[in-house]
Amino acid sequence: MRTLVVWCPDWPVVAALAERDLPGHLPAAVFAANLVQACNGAAREFGVRRGMRRRDAQARCAELLVLDQVPEREARAFERVLAALEELRPGVAPLRPGLAALRSPGRFYGGEPEAGAVIAECVVGLGIRDVRIGVADELFTAEQAARLAPLQETCVVPPGESGMFLRTLPVEVLDEADGSGTVSLLRRLGLTTLGDLAQLPTGSVGARFGSRAAWVHRVLHGGGARPLSTRTPPPELVGQVDFEPPLESAEAVCFSARRTAERFVAGLAERQLVCTELLVGVEADGALASERRWLHPRWFAAADVIDRLHWQLVGSLRVGDIRAAVTRVRFTPETVVPEADHADGLWGGTDARVERGIARVQGMLGHEAVVAPVLQGGRSPADRQAMVPWGERPAGLRPRELPWPGSIPPPAPARVFPAPWAAGVLDAAGRPVAVLDRGSMTGEPARFRPGAAEGWQPVAAWAGPWPVDERWWEGGRRLVRFQMVGVDGRAWLVTFDGSAWVTEAAYD
Structure with a gap:
């Protein structure tokens, strides 16, 4: 076959732009750990390449759209491509988002070029303009052809010409992604093409270059064919x-619609699945009048589904979308996950009434109106x-x-102020304490005031300084941080930026 x-x-770039409803001609790149993981043709015209650091990529293309890498988004967006391919030829093998293989349906469509044209x-x-098709005796050659x-x-x-085709490739x-x-x-070693690799002895390739190179070596000599690991099409949910x-x-x-919602949730439960992202569509007079995607912090029960439908209908009727x-x-169900991922812990969880109340406020004010804090990496x-x-x-x-x-070292402060408080730090003689360029201090902190609403008090203990020199190549900021504990037992995180003291956070 x-x-x-x-x-x-x-x-990755195509999926990210589609999620934001942005045109594909804009220069864009997907980043992870400040390195380019993928970029589109418009970005490559400016010299942006995979593996490039973020600041170097933006230096070459100031208009570059910086997109975060979200593997779940890429897989979710590619799901509709897989579903469309399965309509043409069952037995699709997804290799990774953006790449899929199937047994060539050339005989059915009157030839392999004709089959490729139908699939393209x-x-x-x-809506995916850039698509390329490759056909060969086995998977590796077909991918290179594509x-x-x-x-x-x-x-x-x-x-029978896979070996000849591959020998000219670099x-x-x-x-390999395994590094x-x-x-x-x-x-x-001076081996620049696969043809050079084919000339090596078979027994030495696997021991010297690894299993992947050994497999490609067999393909170059007419072997190495692997059966496709096709997926089972997802059930109709x-x-x-x-x-x-x-x-x-x-x-x-x-x-x-209540009975339908109950059957919908029960059908997922039979497969030990739950829905965390739901798309509700409402048709009026034979046309789609309202469509909205709803998210749930845990998973949708039947009552949650009906609540979202009711809020969507009320809002659409009020603004005139449904006439x-x-x-x-x-x-x-846009996103389904195994039921075990959302099983209740022994310590309990958020009250269901609270979740429904928050979701209702979100439905009235908008998706971005209700947010929750999460922890990420950073200096401050x-x-x-x-x-x-x-x-x-x-x-x-x-x-x-x-x-x-x-x-700063742990523990982390409990309260972070949206706007830092103006503070003051004095030494034993009553003089303001300052930190010089090399990190030395003009005096030891003896009294401090965390903010204008707080009074002056003696310093019971202090730690620091922790210097920070951020983005020096862009003229960034230089500052030092201290932990201050007053005689009243309260602790504060204070910062000196070279001219003034401010309080960033409090340890409650």
Whole structure:
């Protein structure tokens, strides 16, 4: 059986731009740990490349859109491509988001170029313009053929010619994500193409260059074919109810859709799944009148589904989006996870009534109006907190495990002030304490005032300084931090920036 590979280049960028409803011609790159993980063609025209540091990429392209890497988003966006491919040919094998393989349906469509044209047309119909198809005897060659194919076209490697096709390719096609350094080693040994690799003895390749290089070596000599690990298409989990005659009031629609919501949740429970992201669609007079995506901090029960439907209907009727009687309601699970991921802990959790109340406020004010704090990496207490919309999974946070030079040692302060308080620190003689450029102090803190509303008091204990020199290449800030404990037992985090003292946070 011949193998056909569908490749959508720069998929992390494509998925991120689609989520933000941004056009694909804008220069954009996806970053993780301040390194470029993927960039689109518009960014590459300015010289942006994978592995480049963020500041270097922005120096080459000032208009570069900086996008966070979210693997879940990439997989979720590629799911619709897989579903469309399964409509044409069952047995699709997803290799990674943006890359999938299937058994070539060339005989059914009258030839492999014709089959590639049909599949490319299908993917372009989903709004994905850049798609390339490769067909060969086995998976590795088909993938390389797809990477060499022109835009929306198919590159076909004739049967039995995989070795000849691969021998001219550079060894960089062995690029491995595990960081084993195979490509670098081959280059240092003077092996620049796969043809050079094919000339090596079979027994030496696996021991010297690893299993992947040994497998490609077998492919170069006519072997190495692997069966496709095709996925089982996901079950139909959508819940839908039609109204005949159509209903005009939100209460009547919700009452009639209650049984459908219960069956929808029960169908997920039979498969030991729960829904954390729900798409509610309302049709009126045969056309889609209202559609909204709802998130839940845990998972949707039947009552939660009906609540979201009611809030959506009331809001849409108020603004005039629904101008006719409702004919259909559809519940689509956008994100489902194993039920065990959301099992109640022994220590309990958030009260369900609180969650419903918060979700209702969010439904009235908007998705971004209700946020919850989460912890991320950073030097200052303010940098370490990020606000995430209620119910949404945090994404793009700075990793906490990095060193973060200049950060204060634990424990972390309990309260971080939105605006720092003006403070003051005096030595035993009553003179203001200052910190010089080299970190030396003009005196030892004896009295301090955390803020204008707080009185002066003696210092019971203090620790520091912790110097911070941030973004010196951009003319950033230089400051030092201290921990101060007053005689009343309260502790504060105070900062000196070279001219004034401020209080950033408090230890309660």
